Amino acid sequence: MRFKQDFFEQLDGFYSQAYPQGISNPHWLGWSDAAAKLIGLDKPNHELLMQLSANAAAPGASYYAQVYSGHQFGGYTPRLGDGRSIILGEAIGPDGAWDVALKGGGPTPYSRHGDGRAVMRSAVREFLVSEALAALSVPTTRALAVIGSDLPVWRESQETAAITVRLAKSHIRFGHFEYFCYSEKGAPDKLTQLLNFTITQHFPHLTTDAAGYKQWFVEVVQLTAKMIAHWQAVGFAHGVMNTDNMSIVGDTFDFGPFAFLDTFKESFICNHSDHDGRYAFGQQPGIGLWNLKRLAQALPPIIASDDLIAALNTYQPSLVNHYVSLMREKLGLSTDSDLDNAEQEKQDLAFISQFTVMLENNQLDYTNSLRKIGTIDISSQHSLLRDDMLDVHQFDSWFQAYQSRVGQVSDVAAWQHERNQHNPKYILRNYLAQEAIIDIEEKADNSKLLQLQQLLTRPFDEQPEMNDFAKRPPQWGQGLVMSCSS
Ligand code: AMP
Ligand code: MG
Numbered sequence: 001m002r003f004k005q006d007f008f009e010q011l012d013g014f015y016s017q018a019y020p021q022g023i024s025n026p027h028w029l030g031w032s033d034a035a036a037k038l039i040g041l042d043k044p045n046h047e048l049l050m051q052l053s054a055n056a057a058a059p060g061a062s063y064y065a066q067v068y069s070g071h072q073f074g075g076y077t078p079r080l081g082d083g084r085s086i087i088l089g090e091a092i093g094p095d096g097a098w099d100v101a102l103k104g105g106g107p108t109p110y111s112r113h114g115d116g117r118a119v120m121r122s123a124v125r126e127f128l129v130s131e132a133l134a135a136l137s138v139p140t141t142r143a144l145a146v147i148g149s150d151l152p153v154w155r156e157s158q159e160t161a162a163i164t165v166r167l168a169k170s171h172i173r174f175g176h177f178e179y180f181c182y183s184e185k186g187a188p189d190k191l192t193q194l195l196n197f198t199i200t201q202h203f204p205h206l207t208t209d210a211a212g213y214k215q216w217f218v219e220v221v222q223l224t225a226k227m228i229a230h231w232q233a234v235g236f237a238h239g240v241m242n243t244d245n246m247s248i249v250g251d252t253f254d255f256g257p258f259a260f261l262d263t264f265k266e267s268f269i270c271n272h273s274d275h276d277g278r279y280a281f282g283q284q285p286g287i288g289l290w291n292l293k294r295l296a297q298a299l300p301p302i303i304a305s306d307d308l309i310a311a312l313n314t315y316q317p318s319l320v321n322h323y324v325s326l327m328r329e330k331l332g333l334s335t336d337s338d339l340d341n342a343e344q345e346k347q348d349l350a351f352i353s354q355f356t357v358m359l360e361n362n363q364l365d366y367t368n369s370l371r372k373i374g375t376i377d378i379s380s381q382h383s384l385l386r387d388d389m390l391d392v393h394q395f396d397s398w399f400q401a402y403q404s405r406v407g408q409v410s411d412v413a414a415w416q417h418e419r420n421q422h423n424p425k426y427i428l429r430n431y432l433a434q435e436a437i438i439d440i441e442e443k444a445d446n447s448k449l450l451q452l453q454q455l456l457t458r459p460f461d462e463q464p465e466m467n468d469f470a471k472r473p474p475q476w477g478q479g480l481v482m483s484c485s486s
Helices: 006-010 033-038 046-052 120-135 174-182 187-202 210-234 281-297 305-312 315-331 341-361 366-375 384-388 392-406 412-420 430-443 447-456 464-470
Strands: 015-017 027-031 064-066 070-072 075-077 085-093 096-103 142-154 158-168
Touching: 006 064, 006 085, 006 187, 027 120, 027 447, 033 120, 033 142, 046 142, 070 174, 120 142, 120 158, 120 430, 120 447, 174 187, 174 281, 187 210, 210 281, 210 305, 210 315, 281 305, 281 315, 315 341, 315 366, 341 392, 366 384, 366 412, 366 464, 384 392, 430 447, 447 464
Parallel strands: none
Antiparallel strands: 015 064, 027 142, 064 085, 070 075, 085 096, 096 158, 142 158
16 A cells, blocks of 8 residues: 555644554454455555554555544534544555545544444454445445454443554545534634645645635535435445545545445335434435535535525525436436427336335335336236235226337337346345345354345346355345444
8 A cells, every 4th residue: 555645734733643543363264355456455464464454664655644623413512533543644546546545543632422433343344345335337336355364342232342444545534624623723714724635635626815715615416416316326325424424525434334225215215223214225215415504515615505505596496407317227217308308207217116105005016016127028018026016906097108108119129238237237235235244253263245246337237156146135135224333
């Protein structure tokens, strides 16, 4: 790893130095070749294992924890910061630099009452989901590796510690701006310094003046809208959309009790502690805007209110636009029609929503139902999807509209193949992650984890020997709710 230290060198006062503490008996549980390539690494080796488990210093690393605050479940916490994630610096890769962070690397000045550690189950889940989302083209932070240990940690019971090695284009969160707006150190100069750094590093096509600031916020709004459109289209629930978990570059960030939908349900809640369903699957688009408003509230010292409001007003149309275009690819709705774009989008959104309502009414699996689109011969009345419906009359009337919306398909096989490129067969179902975790816990066997990881790097490909991994969860794995303790 070759590091540069731009954040560390340019943003003194925005972090504390924090040295990670090694975990005992470290061993690779998982390694991502694809993530490794991003920072110019190839295969894992012993030297890297020692460095990334904090048992040896990484040459060129600076080791620091960033300070930020955030709105958690609607209420403002004035000071959070990296309580268990220590950044080594920005590793230089062939197409840009990536922050390398040891999540679970030990206590920092921001640990409050926590131990600075991550338990194996949560480290494994973050590793798997980061790489699974990337393979689905969902904007996300990445995970280079997950390292197991025999270091005991206490949650509800005794567990073992692990480290996820996270790669992020940026660790700057909405909460960074909130912190420097509201803390006593605040004042516009710190905010401006942070914003200038953000723009120079991550929005280099923009200028660091009033015009650039205004456009920057428009882009943050739209990147966030795009990320959430992806979540809704792929059926992903983040679970803890606090503003300290919202990345300024629009990547899915800081995984906790996330889940992919099995059965489609708007009100699906994946987080055991989310009693009111604040972060339920169907709430995510609205919460994205709520979070952007919290970010906007921290910016008036440097961006005019009218400009902030104008940018916020682009959120909903932008989200709908991305969502509809992703769903069109899934359903095979082409757009070269006579209707004007806005009218077509409105009609398609209504049509897509009829589809998801039908899935919900029939308690169908979201991923598997969409995958069946790739078996449809649009000219034929019969389809595998129809067989799944209880109310076939409702389905038939929807299907008739679908047939006329799709129109003539000259090459059915090519059309079906195209659908399969947009509707994954394999997703990281909670029960699959759970099975991999149980094998590690009970048998020290990570082969299921490796198998799952391999599978999810090619989520759109038929892998017949892996068909079982596409099944709906067994009884025990239905509606698994994850705890926040991680
Ligand atoms: P999260 O819900 O993981 O995004 O964490 C929220 C805040 O709590 C962040 O500031 C974390 O750094 C901190 N935190 C979570 N778990 C721990 C832990 N085990 N030790 C110290 N800080 C923690
Ligand atoms: Mg967090």
